[in-house]
Amino acid sequence: MNLITNLKQSTANCLQQLYGVTIQPEQVLVNATKPEFEGDYTIVLFAFxxxxxxxxxxxxxxxxxxxVTAMPGVITQFNIVKGFLNFSISNQFWFDxxxxxxxxxxxxxNxxxxxxxxxxxxxxxxxxxxxxxxxxxFLGWSIAEILKLQGNEVVKTCIVxxxxxHICKSMIAWQLFANGATPADTNQKGDHFVGDYYVKYNDAYKAEVATLLAGGMTQELAEKEAPIQKGAQEMLLKWEQGDAATIDLWKRMNTWVYGGFDATYKKIGSDFAxxxxxxxxxxxxxxxxEQGLTKKVFYQKEDGSVWIDLTxxxxxxxxxxxxDGTSVYITQDIGLAEMKQKEFNTDASIYVVGDEQNYHFKVLKLICQKLQLPASDGIYHLSYGxxxxxxxxxxxxxxTVVDADDLVAEMINISKEKTESLGKVSEFTTEQLNELYNTIGLGALKFFLLRVDPKKKMIFNPEESIDFHGFTGPFIQYTHARIKSILRKTGTSIQLNPSELLPLEKALAIELYNFPAVINEAAETLDPSKVAIYTFNLAKLFNSLYAELSIANAESEDKKNLRIQLGILTAATLQKGMRALGIDVPEQM
RNA sequence: GGUUCGGUAGCUCAGCUGGAUAGAGCGUCAUCCUUCUAAGAUGAGGGUCAUUGGUUCGAAUCCAAUCCGGAUCACCA
Incomplete structure (x- = not known):
């Protein structure tokens, strides 16, 4: 059993024995003791x-x-400061x-x-x-990894x-302005190529509206009457009617886009079952x-449209x-929910979607529940800012968009420049170097986006490049590489003999001990930032120990072996923690 | 306007199931590489935790009101 759980349980038991009161273990508040007081864990007494x-x-x-009697060998002594009961945990416990x-x-x-x-x-x-x-x-990938680390089976899916x-807008702009050009002709990534025509559409649309306005038309009418806008609408109609030429163009342009997406996904490490x-x-x-109408979950208005009353x-x-019988956004999502459930039969389904769609997912879950689709209660919207x-x-x-491909390339480039200026991996092959630049550049970017609470909106300033020092991915990658460098020199076959732990050694032991609880908490709250913060604190602790105490040249053989073991565990924990964020850690950097 | 999320150091963020002197990174200033990787360590400085009131032995944390900002309330997706 976890030490903290144990402390809570024992406290409840002791209070029962001493005073005959029944207290739930969860009611006992156990904190890490503040450094300025003696002890490792503190129970807050005020409530009792x-x-x-x-x-x-x-x-x-x-x-x-x-x-002390209830937990022999674990609690060695206690002291009381105001209403705080501080316990010291035995050296033997942490050593073991x-x-x-x-x-x-x-x-x-699990x-x-x-x-x-x-x-x-x-x-x-x-x-x-x-x-x-x-x-x-990055959030989706990380959540999946965290749930896997917790021992669950995870199915990653994507809806395109x-x-x-919006697709028709790109299509009509291509027809009007491209002269049959393809991404291959312009040597462009397919998604960027198509995206350019989406921008061209909007430029043309604005120009047309301006012309119509100049001709004396009202704003509202001009926006409706712009020829390119009408063209896009006609195209959508043709698409829905299955018009062969339209479908062909649609397929062709989508193929270009998918080619571009695949390249990006491959680069950033995203995949889907x-x-x-x-x-x-x-x-x-x-x-x-249709089924919902029969079940009377939905009702039809006089004009033929179908509604649900969620008042x-x-x-x-x-x-x-x-x-007119066509589907809206939510119609498709109802179909998708059913389709996914039939295919994979999962216990829960997490949708990683921006918080602007909070209302939509509230409605979706309610509709699925009312239609009694299987596992509707397991629908969860992971709403991020x-x-x-x-x-x-x-x-x-x-x-005013920060393009994903550009940003990734920039991050990799910065990591290349930094690595070159530090000159620590001169013996690497070109291939190894490129892999390292990728690892560090993406590590910095992923960590930057995952280290904050997903629920909160975040600010990105393109003027200030993402940091490589401090609370960052590279800091943790660096700590890992540092440990590995030591372990390559000392070897890892060791014999551990008990010794008195120094404060830094004990602090590291306690932090390492907390890792499973952190993964559980991150999994329960679907919050990778918990893992990011933890890995950072662990790395920081190790770096302090590294600066204060020697490992390879420790004061005794026992101390050396103890610190090697701490190094092995820290490196492994950092590696697992970073994996939970979708970030690799290099052996050397 | 209804609903909802947020406001903590110059900046970006932790802390929010109420507990000891509110923390980190960046930036600023200072110190540390003949000794295991300085992408590091150590220290200094920096706060009306939006405001007001309430609950409590105790409030950044809970409640209420107010102010400010975002999202949403589409026969767009």
């Missing part, structure tokens, strides 16, 4: 002081004595913890693993990926929004709407099918 009508001093002494830990067995034990789907990325096929997609991809008016396409899910969604759940009425620029929100139409 009140309940039992005893002074903190008396209660603390009685409880402390009972706890270090000795018995194995690098390949640091993870939490007695009830689940099968969980994580859907993430969800790109549109009319423009390339940007910084917001990167946060989404490959149909709709299954990719779904909206063009395949919307029909099933319509079918489910009883504190929400509004929501349309699920237009009067937008990435904003200092000037505000990124807008692809206005060109």
């Amino acid at each position: 002081v009140k309940q039992l009508g005893k002074s903190p001093e008396v209660l603390g002494n009685e409880l402390g004595a009972a706890m 913890t270090i000795k018995n830990a194995h690098a390949d067995n640091l993870l939490p034990k 007695n009830s693993p689940r099968k969980i789907m994580v859907e993430y990325s969800s790109p549109n096929t009319n423009k390339p990926l940007h910084l917001g997609h990167l946060r989404n991809n 929004n490959d149909r709709g008016i 299954k990719t779904y396409y909206e063009s395949n899910t919307y029909l099933l969604g319509k079918e489910l709407v 009883g759940d504190g929400l509004d009425e929501k349309i699920v099918r237009r009067k 937008m990435v904003e620029l200092p000037t505000g929100k990124m807008k692809s139409r206005e060109g």
